Amino acid sequence: MKYVIIGNSAAAVGCVEGIRSVDREGEITVVSREGHHTYSRPLISYLLLGKTDREKMKYRPDSFYSDNGVRFLPGRAAVEIDPAGKTVTLDDGACLPYDKLLVATGSHPFVPPIEGLDGVENRCTFSSLDDALALEALLTPQTRVLILGAGLIGLKCAEGIAARVASVSVVDMAGRVLPSILDETAAALVQKQIEKHGVRFFLSRSVERFCGGTAVLTDKTQQDFDVLVVAVGVRPNVELVQKAGGAVGRGVTVDERCATTLPDIYAAGDCTESLDITTGERKVLALLPGAYMQGEAAGVNMAGGEKLYDRAIPMNAIGFFGYHMITAGSYDGEEYVVQKGADYKKLVTGDGVLKGYLLLGSVERAGIYTALIRNRTPLASVDFDLIKEKPQLMAFSKTERLRQLGSRR
Amino acid sequence: MKRIYVNEKWCLGCHLCEYYCAFANSGKDDMVKALKNITIHPRIRIEEKNAVSFAVSCRHCTEPLCVKSCITGALKAVDGVIEIDQGKCVGCYTCILACPYGAVSPSPDGVIQKCELCVQRGGSPACVTGCPNQAIVFEER
Numbered sequence: 001m002k003y004v005i006i007g008n009s010a011a012a013v014g015c016v017e018g019i020r021s022v023d024r025e026g027e028i029t030v031v032s033r034e035g036h037h038t039y040s041r042p043l044i045s046y047l048l049l050g051k052t053d054r055e056k057m058k059y060r061p062d063s064f065y066s067d068n069g070v071r072f073l074p075g076r077a078a079v080e081i082d083p084a085g086k087t088v089t090l091d092d093g094a095c096l097p098y099d100k101l102l103v104a105t106g107s108h109p110f111v112p113p114i115e116g117l118d119g120v121e122n123r124c125t126f127s128s129l130d131d132a133l134a135l136e137a138l139l140t141p142q143t144r145v146l147i148l149g150a151g152l153i154g155l156k157c158a159e160g161i162a163a164r165v166a167s168v169s170v171v172d173m174a175g176r177v178l179p180s181i182l183d184e185t186a187a188a189l190v191q192k193q194i195e196k197h198g199v200r201f202f203l204s205r206s207v208e209r210f211c212g213g214t215a216v217l218t219d220k221t222q223q224d225f226d227v228l229v230v231a232v233g234v235r236p237n238v239e240l241v242q243k244a245g246g247a248v249g250r251g252v253t254v255d256e257r258c259a260t261t262l263p264d265i266y267a268a269g270d271c272t273e274s275l276d277i278t279t280g281e282r283k284v285l286a287l288l289p290g291a292y293m294q295g296e297a298a299g300v301n302m303a304g305g306e307k308l309y310d311r312a313i314p315m316n317a318i319g320f321f322g323y324h325m326i327t328a329g330s331y332d333g334e335e336y337v338v339q340k341g342a343d344y345k346k347l348v349t350g351d352g353v354l355k356g357y358l359l360l361g362s363v364e365r366a367g368i369y370t371a372l373i374r375n376r377t378p379l380a381s382v383d384f385d386l387i388k389e390k391p392q393l394m395a396f397s398k399t400e401r402l403r404q405l406g407s408r409r
Numbered sequence: 410m411k412r413i414y415v416n417e418k419w420c421l422g423c424h425l426c427e428y429y430c431a432f433a434n435s436g437k438d439d440m441v442k443a444l445k446n447i448t449i450h451p452r453i454r455i456e457e458k459n460a461v462s463f464a465v466s467c468r469h470c471t472e473p474l475c476v477k478s479c480i481t482g483a484l485k486a487v488d489g490v491i492e493i494d495q496g497k498c499v500g501c502y503t504c505i506l507a508c509p510y511g512a513v514s515p516s517p518d519g520v521i522q523k524c525e526l527c528v529q530r531g532g533s534p535a536c537v538t539g540c541p542n543q544a545i546v547f548e549e550r
């Protein structure tokens with residue numbers, strides 16, 4: 001059996017490990033546009049912060065490819081898939097035959113068209129190790145940095161560089177930080193924490209145009225900067241599948257076995273759209289845990305096993321300057337909210353199950369909440385008052401607890 | 410593989426498992442010196458309410474959600490034991506988001522700590538040998 005994997009990040013690694021859990025023999029080839037050993041993408045901000053290094057940020061040990069009998073082709077890009085002939089063509093003209101193919105191409109930063117953007121001399125995105133290294137090379141204690149986007153990537157970048165530069169300003173069209181995962185109360189708390197570290201926010205406005213090192217905002221105020229980081233969002237890399245004739249919605253369309261609509265071609269990770277079980281909507285859930293697990297399921301299925309990836313939910317664990325937040329699911333439903341200083345908790349229920357939650361500050365044991373969402377546990381079967389108080393196994397029945405703590409999991 | 414199992418019927422709620430755990434992971438050889446006047450951060454925790462109490466620690470799952478979710482690769486299964494490489498962990502707490510048992514926790518320095526079945530120590534885990542009522546056992550199931 002010949003397996004080809006396009007991509008070399010969380011979904012690709014999950015796929016290699018999934019294949020090898022079933023098939024020790026088949027030939028696996030990994031094609032990676034990035035020339036690096038597989039690394040943890042979220043750690044690029046920690047690298048700038050000095051909390052990790054190039055060695056520690058490797059997602060798997062140096063021996064990963066040889067341990068798993070993988071032929072690794074770093075620095076090579078796939079340019080075309082021929083689903084009829086079952087081959088992948090690379091940028092150097094090489095042609096790789098496959099029996100089963102995984103597309104794990106991830107996403108790329110979206111750069112919006114803004115007048116004068118091309119004239120900005122020091123401009124970066126923040127999505128890869130090379131991005132982080134390029135940004136780092138531009139930083140001095142005198143540098144003024146302007147970040148476009150107060151989402152996860154923009155704020156992680158701000159945290160990573162705040163102590164190393166003269167100033168960091170963040171501009172976002174949304175009226176609050178992390179609008180996709182936080183409500184207004186939580187966003188205000190997080191913003192305050194980040195502001196304590198010198199980061200300034202310019203929310204509810206965007207950049208109208210750039211004149212060299214000056215950004216003119218939509219409220220006509222001006223921001224001077226030396227380095228611009230564009231972090232307004234990412235778009236799934238769907239072109240290879242699309243050109244080959246596979247179905248694409250917001251991301252590559254896949255079923256619960258991670259198969260695309262093309263025969264023997266699978267897809268996983270940030271390039272796909274998945275079904276969010278808390279809302280029933282198909283969306284791109286750009287998350288590392290999901291990418292790994294979807295890749296793993298794809299690998300098992302490619303190797304002839306059976307594994308479904310059918311319990312996707314949005315979820316995030318993230319912290320800024322030591323202030324942690326964990327969120328999961330969706331927020332449409334009945335709310336239960338408690339706030340004590342910097343500790344904030346919101347639980348959302350509907351249809352007799354937990355739909356979503358948001359924890360800020362104290363996040364201990366949050367996974368007990370996540371499991372209630374993923375398993376769609378009927379709240380009638382647990383002591384919900386105890387669940388509201390804190391995540392605890394005491395809220396479950398004795399029988400369920402015996403299953404959890406007294407048997408093999 | 411042997412794992413830790415809990416029999417809540419026998420749990421006295423004495424918290425000795427927490428102390429033995431903290432001692433076993435303190436790197437010290439004197440229990441008094443290791444624990445006196447110190448807030449302990451054990452990797453096993455008692456939940457208690459009214460007459461019910463039980464200990465919770467890592468289940469060493471065969472499909473470990475924490476390992477699959479770990480964004481750095483710091484969590485891994487080594488011969489079935491879920492281990493944490495604290496040097497690699499950056500304390501993002503994605504494993505806390507993922508663990509259905511609430512069995513991983515931040516250590517005092519921010520990175521994750523968890524039960525590793527006292528593999529370094531060898532033999533039965535300290536919480537098991539220290540439990541006066543066999544409410545925590547180490548067996549093949």
Ligand SMILES: Cc1cc2nc3c(=O)[nH]c(=O)nc-3n(C[C@H](O)[C@H](O)[C@H](O)COP(=O)(O)OP(=O)(O)OC[C@H]3O[C@@H](n4cnc5c(N)ncnc54)[C@H](O)[C@@H]3O)c2cc1C
Nearest residue numbers: 007009010011033041042077078105106269270286287288
């Ligand atoms: C700064 C930052 C912080 C983040 N923080 C978090 C976090 O805290 N928690 C979290 O869950 N997620 C986080 N994420 C998101 C997380 O990194 C992604 O969800 C995850 O990396 C997705 O993995 P993937 O394998 O699907 O794709 P990617 O990691 O995007 O990898 C895709 C790979 O495919 C390669 N590729 C693409 N096209 C081709 C081609 N044609 N030929 C060959 N190779 C190709 C690319 O070069 C890339 O290496 C963060 C992301 C960023 C940028």
